[in-house]
Amino acid sequence: MEATILSKIILPLSLFIIMLGMGLALKVEDFTRVINAPKAAIVGILCQLLLLPIIGVAAIYLFGFSGELAVGLLILTFCPGGVTSNMMTYLAKGDTALSISLTAIVSLITPFTIPLFTLFAMSHFMETTQTFSLPVLKTIVQLLVITVLPVAIGMLLHNKFPEYSKKAEKPVKVFSIVFLFVIIAGIVANEWDNMARYFLTTGIATLALNVSTLVLGYFIALTFFLEKRQAISIGIEVGIQNGTLALLVTGTILENAVMTIPAITYSLLMFVTGAVFGWVVSRNEKETVLA
Numbered sequence: 001m002e003a004t005i006l007s008k009i010i011l012p013l014s015l016f017i018i019m020l021g022m023g024l025a026l027k028v029e030d031f032t033r034v035i036n037a038p039k040a041a042i043v044g045i046l047c048q049l050l051l052l053p054i055i056g057v058a059a060i061y062l063f064g065f066s067g068e069l070a071v072g073l074l075i076l077t078f079c080p081g082g083v084t085s086n087m088m089t090y091l092a093k094g095d096t097a098l099s100i101s102l103t104a105i106v107s108l109i110t111p112f113t114i115p116l117f118t119l120f121a122m123s124h125f126m127e128t129t130q131t132f133s134l135p136v137l138k139t140i141v142q143l144l145v146i147t148v149l150p151v152a153i154g155m156l157l158h159n160k161f162p163e164y165s166k167k168a169e170k171p172v173k174v175f176s177i178v179f180l181f182v183i184i185a186g187i188v189a190n191e192w193d194n195m196a197r198y199f200l201t202t203g204i205a206t207l208a209l210n211v212s213t214l215v216l217g218y219f220i221a222l223t224f225f226l227e228k229r230q231a232i233s234i235g236i237e238v239g240i241q242n243g244t245l246a247l248l249v250t251g252t253i254l255e256n257a258v259m260t261i262p263a264i265t266y267s268l269l270m271f272v273t274g275a276v277f278g279w280v281v282s283r284n285e286k287e288t289v290l291a
Contacts, residue, residue: 010186011252014179015244016150021172022083022103023154024165030101037098043224044102044234047217049109052077052238053117055213060125063205069198070125071118072259073205075249076266078114080106082242083176084270092278094232102237107151111143114249139253146248176244183247184264187257198261206266207273214239214277232281240274243267 034041056077060070081103089099115136122134158165218235226234243263250259 008252011183011244011248012146014176014183015248016146017172018083018176018179018244019107019147020150020154021169021176022086022107023151023156024158024172025086025169026100026104026151026155026158028155030097030104033097033101034105039224040095040098040221040226040230040234041101041105043221043226044098044217044237045106045109047220047234047238048080048102048106049113051216051220052213052241055209055216059205059209059212062208063201065125065205067126068256068258069202069262071121072246072250072256073202073209073262074121074125075114075118075259076206076241076243076246076263077209078110078117079242079245079249080110081237081240082107082244083173084242084274085236085240087173088240088274088278089233089236091275091282092232092236093229093282094236094278095227095229096233098230099233099237102233104151107147107242110245111140111147114143115139118249118254134254139249142253143249147245179244183244184267187247187251187260187264198258199265202262203265203269206262207269210239210266210270210273211277214273218277218281228281232278235277235281236274239277240270241266243270 053074056074059065060073065073081099083103086096086099086103090096115134118139119134119136154165214235216235217238218231221231221234222228243266246263246266247260250256250263
């Protein structure tokens, strides 16, 4: 498989299908639920949009990243959660409805924030000779077409054909995980010379980023007197990112192999750390409420 076919066709198509599957599981109530439980949603959204990039910047300075690796790591923190975070929340006995709502809302926001934040990251962490052009408006349109449009189509199908949507939901979730691994394998195989040089360094940094955001998201939610199930959801939503979207931005839009490396190592590690985190926080099935 040539890299161009992988990045230009397979990756965008697979992300479109993944987001379509997310839409099949969504209802209007998943968005309006925020109005009924605003505190949990606000804490989750702020942790996702602000805390995660801040931790990403801290990781960049802590591990001495610069240039393309620094930008690639930050792009990962700009992305929302995804189908994987919803699935892990369910397995960890978290508030699945809250997780789905957070994923849906942040997924609508990030097509606008990712291009702007990425432009800032490139201007700050890359030298003039390294700088890649990023047409902001074009990128916003691309992300809207690949992420928001399929979600809208999926929600429409869910409304018109609820039984079909329910049957298709599980296969699409399996598809999303399988294709993420296939995409990662393809990129690694085609760019092995670059990957081998950076894998150990980025692996340690992305592991630290992943674990710290899982833990911080969880305890910040408890600090705001949210229920344990809600805290689990927020921890996973902040700590488990949409690696496929990060690969799309770095590999397809920016066409930079080095920038994809943090997303690849993170995407591989998050399944292990997410599973361990879910097991630890769900050992006591009784909900914990700070009062």
